[in-house]
Amino acid sequence: MGEINIDARSLIGALELRAQRTLRHDEVAAISRLSIRRVRLVAGDHFLREGDPPTRCGFIVDGALHQTKLTGGGAQQIIGLRVKNEFVGLQNLFLESADHDLHALTGCRILEIQAAQLVAMIGQCPALGQILMADVMISCSVAQDWIANLGCRDAQSRVAHLLCELALRIEGGALSPGARYVLPLNQSQLGDALGLGRVAVNRAMRHLAALNMASCDKSCITILDAAKLEQFGDFSARYLHLGRSGRDRRKVARDDPSPIRSSAG
Amino acid sequence: MGEINIDARSLIGALELRAQRTLRHDEVAAISRLSIRRVRLVAGDHFLREGDPPTRCGFIVDGALHQTKLTGGGAQQIIGLRVKNEFVGLQNLFLESADHDLHALTGCRILEIQAAQLVAMIGQCPALGQILMADVMISCSVAQDWIANLGCRDAQSRVAHLLCELALRIEGGALSPGARYVLPLNQSQLGDALGLGRVAVNRAMRHLAALNMASCDKSCITILDAAKLEQFGDFSARYLHLGRSGRDRRKVARDDPSPIRSSAG
DNA sequence: CGAATCGTTGATTCAACTCAACGCGAGTGG
DNA sequence: CCACTCGCGTTGAGTTGAATCAACGATTCG
Numbered sequence: 001m002g003e004i005n006i007d008a009r010s011l012i013g014a015l016e017l018r019a020q021r022t023l024r025h026d027e028v029a030a031i032s033r034l035s036i037r038r039v040r041l042v043a044g045d046h047f048l049r050e051g052d053p054p055t056r057c058g059f060i061v062d063g064a065l066h067q068t069k070l071t072g073g074g075a076q077q078i079i080g081l082r083v084k085n086e087f088v089g090l091q092n093l094f095l096e097s098a099d100h101d102l103h104a105l106t107g108c109r110i111l112e113i114q115a116a117q118l119v120a121m122i123g124q125c126p127a128l129g130q131i132l133m134a135d136v137m138i139s140c141s142v143a144q145d146w147i148a149n150l151g152c153r154d155a156q157s158r159v160a161h162l163l164c165e166l167a168l169r170i171e172g173g174a175l176s177p178g179a180r181y182v183l184p185l186n187q188s189q190l191g192d193a194l195g196l197g198r199v200a201v202n203r204a205m206r207h208l209a210a211l212n213m214a215s216c217d218k219s220c221i222t223i224l225d226a227a228k229l230e231q232f233g234d235f236s237a238r239y240l241h242l243g244r245s246g247r248d249r250r251k252v253a254r255d256d257p258s259p260i261r262s263s264a265g
Numbered sequence: 266m267g268e269i270n271i272d273a274r275s276l277i278g279a280l281e282l283r284a285q286r287t288l289r290h291d292e293v294a295a296i297s298r299l300s301i302r303r304v305r306l307v308a309g310d311h312f313l314r315e316g317d318p319p320t321r322c323g324f325i326v327d328g329a330l331h332q333t334k335l336t337g338g339g340a341q342q343i344i345g346l347r348v349k350n351e352f353v354g355l356q357n358l359f360l361e362s363a364d365h366d367l368h369a370l371t372g373c374r375i376l377e378i379q380a381a382q383l384v385a386m387i388g389q390c391p392a393l394g395q396i397l398m399a400d401v402m403i404s405c406s407v408a409q410d411w412i413a414n415l416g417c418r419d420a421q422s423r424v425a426h427l428l429c430e431l432a433l434r435i436e437g438g439a440l441s442p443g444a445r446y447v448l449p450l451n452q453s454q455l456g457d458a459l460g461l462g463r464v465a466v467n468r469a470m471r472h473l474a475a476l477n478m479a480s481c482d483k484s485c486i487t488i489l490d491a492a493k494l495e496q497f498g499d500f501s502a503r504y505l506h507l508g509r510s511g512r513d514r515r516k517v518a519r520d521d522p523s524p525i526r527s528s529a530g
Numbered sequence: 531c532g533a534a535t536c537g538t539t540g541a542t543t544c545a546a547c548t549c550a551a552c553g554c555g556a557g558t559g560g
Numbered sequence: 561c562c563a564c565t566c567g568c569g570t571t572g573a574g575t576t577g578a579a580t581c582a583a584c585g586a587t588t589c590g
Contacts, residue, residue: 050503067409072499075417079409091406094399099406099504123391130384133398134359136405141356141364143408144332144344150415151460152340155578186536195416197579202538234337238315239364420546451568465546467570 004028007036007111011059014085019131020243030125037112041065041104047088048102054092055115060084063108064170064184066193068101078193080143081105083170083184087135093118105184138241145239150195153234158194159204160233163214167223168240175230175237179223186219208232269293272301272376276324279350284396285508295390302377306330306369312353313367319357320380325349328373329435329449331458333366343458345408346370348435348449355401358383370449403506410504415460418499423459424469425498428479432488433505440495440502444488451484473497 004012008031015031016023023031039058041047047065048056065088067080079100082088092098093115122129142165149161163183170181185193191201209215213229215222223229230236269277273296280296281288288296304323306312312330313321330353332345344365347353357363358380387394407430414426428448435446450458456466474480478494480487488494495501 069410069413071413071417072496073417077413077416079412079416091402093402094395095402095406095506096508097503099506100409119395122394126388126391126394129387129391129394129398130359133394133401136398136401137356137358137360140401140405140408141360143405143412144365145334147344147408147411147415148334148336148342150412151342151344151457152336152338188536192416198537199539199580200578203578206538231337238362241360241364243361452570453568462547463569464548464571468546471570 004032005036007038008032008034010061010111011036014059015128015131017085018134018243019127024127027125027128030121030128034113034117034121039108039110039112041108041110043104043106045104045108046101047104047110048092048098050098050101052098054089054095054098056112057087057089057093057115057118058110058112059087061109061111063110064105065102065108066105066185066189068103068192070101076192077195078185078189079146080139081166081169081184081193083166085172086169087132089115090132090136091139093136105189134241141239141241155194155196155200156204156207157233158196159190159201160208160213160229161235162190162194162233163208163221163223164230164233164235164237165240167221168237168242175223175226177223177226179226181221183216183219183221269297270301272303273297273299275326275376276301279324280393280396282350283399283508284392289392292390292393295386295393299378299382299386304373304375304377306373306375308369308371310369310373311366312369312375313357313363315363315366317363319354319360319363321377322352322354322358322380322383323375323377324352326374326376328375329370330367330373331370331450331454333368333457335366341457342460343450343454345404345411346431346434346449346458348431350437351434352397352400354380355397356404358401370454399506406504406506411458420459420461420465421469421472422498423461424455424466425473425478425494426500427455427459427498428473428486428488429495429498429500429502430505432486433502433507440488440491442488442491444491446486448481448484448486 011031011034012023012028041063047058048054060082062084064081064083066078067082069077069079071077082102088102088110118132122132149158153161164175166183167175167179167181171179187201187205188198190196191198194201196204205216208229211228211232212224213232214224276296276299277288277293306328312323313319315334325347327349329346329348331343332347334342334344336342347367353367353375383397387397414423418426429440431448432440432444432446435449436444452466452470453463455461456463459466461469470481473494476493476497477489478497479489
């Protein structure tokens with residue numbers, strides 16, 4: 001294994017984490033045959049634009065990107081976020097063109113892989129394809145959860161819900177009290193993601209802080225009371241499909257009886 | 266080919282339509298090896314529930330289903346629709362459990378396939394896997410477009426947008442003036458899908474009728490002025506990824522210069 | 531220092547929610 | 561056959577949550 005590229009190693013590690021198993025030798029070999037290019041983006045750079053053929057894929061080593069759509073009215077809607085340790089560009093892999101823009105939200109380090117190579121790899125190792133496709137399926141689940149978030153929660157709950165989601169995705173860890181992470185969006189962008197105005201986002205965040213659920217200093221979010229925040233944001237981690245023991249997740253592991261849902265009756 | 270099951274034929278036809286090509290013999294053979302079960306559902310029946318292992322997949326021959334989530338407040342959000350000639354249950358195929366409910370919206374005829382068989386088939390024929398995975402990717406695109414719809418359009422535009430989408434998905438045809446289709450949702454359910462109350466949906470629909478864009482008699486939608494409806498609903502068919510010439514699509518074929526987006530400036 | 535961006539707060543406006551009532555048609559049962 | 565109920569669509573009136581407008585403090589950066 002000593003001869004394998006350090007970047008390929010990162011990919012292998014990420015895939016093993018997702019699949020919850022050690023990759024086989026042929027799988028490792030297939031990955032190490034990929035030509036991986038290191039790419040750096042600064043905030044605002046685009047990775048894919050609407051209409052582009054989906055030739056670029058990548059793995060985010062560090063940073064965050066957002067998927068956006070422009071509406072006829074000139075408003076911008078953030079339809080998805082991608083953070084470190086996640087893939088980008090997989091969503092359109094088997095389609096003819098991208099249907100949205102993909103931009104860097106912060107500075108990013110990305111391992112770029114040509115889509116054609118990825119498709120070839122999937123053909124050789126369907127099991128690797130499954131891991132990548134599971135990633136797409138999770139994106140789909142997350143998008144659908146966002147629909148529910150926008151569709152039937154008020155401003156405060158929406159913000160709380162997104163803070164919970166990002167805590168888990170960014171930290172890759174538990175939603176434990178005192179957990180802290182850097183939010184890659186400012187309040188305007190949060191509004192674009194949540195279908196709210198900046199003012200409403202600001203008020204919601206101050207409300208969460210006043211209730212001692214989560215505080216925000218600059219871009220640094222601190223989870224003060226995880227349980228209360230989850231309940232307030234009607235959050236359940238199931239849709240993130242983090243895996244039983246995977247990704248340092250403790251919350252999902254302890255099969256909790258979903259206090260939120262049961263309270264609904 | 267004469268010996269192939271009529272249900273397998275339906276699947277083959279659907280896959281060929283999606284892939285825009287004739288399937289190879291080995292692909293046809295792989296499909297004909299599937300054991301397909303005919304299932305009928307009546308409105309309200311469930312096909313999958315949240316938490317279920319994703320063992321059931323299917324192809325909708327007729328009817329419509331909805332994917333739903335319950336929120337803590339007791340509200341139900343429709344997070345996706347699946348209509349005839351689409352697959353169901355693919356979204357969770359490589360995940361451990363379903364994260365939402367899947368219910369019949371109307372009476373349905375479904376060709377059910379066990380997930381395990383489908384996975385095996387994908388392993389044997391990665392090219393077939395690509396067609397199925399493209400379906401998942403389109404679901405993801407649609408979900409993200411719904412996010413944009415909920416996030417930054419008012420009630421009237423949301424309804425108009427969804428009517429456009431469903432016209433294309435259900436009719437599989439052009440959004441031509443005079444086009445007519447049966448909406449599988451009542452106004453309450455439309456509200457659940459669009460994050461609106463029934464009253465708002467009703468007023469929006471009457472508004473669209475008053476402006477001679479679309480009329481609604483019982484559950485039958487008639488597109489009166491397709492261009493106006495598209496513009497009003499800020500609709501572009503790109504996210505449906507219907508393919509160049511595929512599925513009888515005329516609209517997508519004629520590479521139009523996207524009048525909506527250009528008007529935004 | 532000035533310019534720009536972001537967060538914060540108050541005041542006003544408005545779109546959609548909620549409540550409420552009623553018409554209509556389908557189905558049901560006496 | 562009619563009376564009844566039930567679900568759905570329709571409409572009006574009052575309420576409210578968030579948008580919008582506006583102003584100001586803090587921070588960063590050139």
